[in-house]
Amino acid sequence: MNHPAVLSSRVRLARNYEDLPFDAHRPGVAETCVSRTANALALSGEDRGFALLTMASLGEDRRDALVESRMISRELAASPDSAVLLQEDDRLSVMMGEEDHLRIQAITDGLSLDEAAARCFAVEDALSRHVRFAFDDQLGYLTACPTDTGTGMRASLLMHLPMLAHHKQMGSVSSIAAKVGLNARGYYGEGNEALGDIYQISNQITLGRTEAEVIATVTALGEQLSETEAELRRNALAERRTATEDKIFRAWGILMNARLLPLKEFYSLWSALRLGAVLGLVPVSPESLDSLPVEVQDAHLRAYNEKPLTGEDLDAARAARVQSVIRAAKR
Amino acid sequence: MNHPAVLSSRVRLARNYEDLPFDAHRPGVAETCVSRTANALALSGEDRGFALLTMASLGEDRRDALVESRMISRELAASPDSAVLLQEDDRLSVMMGEEDHLRIQAITDGLSLDEAAARCFAVEDALSRHVRFAFDDQLGYLTACPTDTGTGMRASLLMHLPMLAHHKQMGSVSSIAAKVGLNARGYYGEGNEALGDIYQISNQITLGRTEAEVIATVTALGEQLSETEAELRRNALAERRTATEDKIFRAWGILMNARLLPLKEFYSLWSALRLGAVLGLVPVSPESLDSLPVEVQDAHLRAYNEKPLTGEDLDAARAARVQSVIRAAKR
DSSP, X not given: OOOTTEEEEEEEEEEOXXXXXXXXXXXXXXHHHHHHHHHHHHXXXXXXXXXXXXXXXSXXXXXXXXXXXXXXXXXXHTOTTOEEEEETTTTEEEEEXXXXXXXXXXXXXXXXXXXXXXXXXXXXHHHHTTOOBOEETTTEEOOSSGGGTBTOEEEEEEEEOHHHHHTTOHHHHHHHHHXXXXXXXXXXXXXXXXXXXXXEEEESOOSSSOHHHHHHHHHHHHHHHHHHHHHHHHHHHHHSHHHHHHHHHHHHHHHHHOSOOOHHHHHHHHHHHHHHHHTTOSXXXXXXHTTHHHXXXXXXXXXXXXXXXXXXXXXXXXXXXXXXXXXXXXX | OOOTTEEEEEEEEEEOBTTSOSOTTSTTHHHHHHHHHHHHHHXXXXXXXXXXEEGGGSOHHHHHHHHHTTSSOHHHXXXXXXXXXXXXXXXXXXXXXXXXXXXXXXXXXXXXXXXXXXXXXXXXXXXXXXXXXXXXXXXXXXXXXXXXXXXOEEEEEEEEOHHHHHTTOHHHHHHHHHHTTEEEEEXXXXXXXXXXXXXXXXXXXXXXXXXXXXXXXXXXXXXXXXXXXXXXXXXXXXXXXXXXXXXXXXXXXXXXXXXXXXHHHHXXXXXXXXXXXXXXXXXXXXXXXXXXXXXXXXXXXXXXXXXXXXXXXXXXXXXXXXXHHHHHXXX
């Protein structure tokens, strides 16, 4: 079944070396993590397609762009001794010298946590042939932060839920999620913001549940939200068609014509446009719009334009980028 | 010289019959005005193209549409015994049984008060061959309201002044106008509003100045405002090109895509779009947009759609009408 509300799936595994202190900021720890992991992957023969990027060697814009793409964490970007093994096209990364010694992460399209998990475990398996991870028979994998101990796994979905947000249902969604050990929160913005009506659904609990159970629980909530969202969409078209179309086509008109597009306004218009794409009202597919929230962020715009853009120039570059992506996507 | 800020010119002459009480609401007065005037115009042989419309015979929507087009006054529309002699295509009308016995009015395109005045005087001349108007050698033409006595003439320009409005200059424009006996005020909206940045410039004074002097004074202020507006436009393009274009193209995008367009929002977007047309930024001429502020009013929309539209249906019809007019105007 198709779940257009699910933008992407992500799994990440926290792993630590049993013989190293659980503190990557201690001198030498991060460097050892990096060299040991890179060697182990090379020895396993599974290192094809991976690039080894040390934070110290990357410019600030490149690091920021990797953070925007979620290929590395903000914490990793800020640690000069750390590094990432990266298959950028496949959105597969091994962060080394973050809070944990290793964070293996895979992002996949749509609702596909099984696939994302399989990619992470393939990397973990390859490494395990040559290194030993801290593991306790009672607790499972040991981690820097106790909230990750157990499976060390975080499975999350990025979801676009404009109708649930419109009907102010995300508060109760959060409560329901918490009851089954999951967390639902706005992904972009500060505090309680959920810019673009984009939410992240993820597991809170890593202890006492198998990886398969966690993936099944997150997937089930994702499916349920997706179906509720679809029902609200159908109701909106049946009961408020003109007002719904008005919002969507106004967003289309502004996105295709503005010369300056602040990031916050972009999110709001993008949300309406993607809703229109899911409803088949505008001549682009939802999938063709899914990369935009990342593409229009500052470091991505600087990289795309090969210019150190700031202020109004960023807003101008954002408008131009949106228009070129949408024009290219037009059926 | 071209003055794109001037939307239209209007002249109206107040005239009264010397043998009738100056009160059209007194029984029989309006009827006498109507029959006498219609007969006089017929006798003069100048009645070709004129339709005689009595208010009692017109439906409310038709009366409202004539008020929206400024072919009749709201007061005339509310007086069942009154009537209008109308050359609708030429925007020439003779209101009978309004505050004054007669109000002869001509509207012409752009800055052309001389032409509008000539049309009014042609009608007045034709009537004068067969009727006598109340005239005093000292005061001039006598009128129901003393503020019209003298020439009985009101000359006005409808102007689109978005840059003067943007720079909050209309307060001082008003003060300057008052010093030369003119009045400058927002044309659409309540109180101090000037929806669409549309202003009316007209003479306050009808006594002690010839018709030619009044027309010259109003024309001179119109030219001056037009030139100031043009200078501010040039500055906006030179100094804030991206922000100026952003405002204009957003207006284009919303006007061409909205499914619901409230009247107030229409005015604001129309103003930005027409500025873009004057600046040559959008592929339509300013003139092609000049009828829109009238075409999108309620009675016009009802007449165009041949439906008794209300509420959201009016906003939907307005959006559709705007889009069809702009599409037809596209170069």
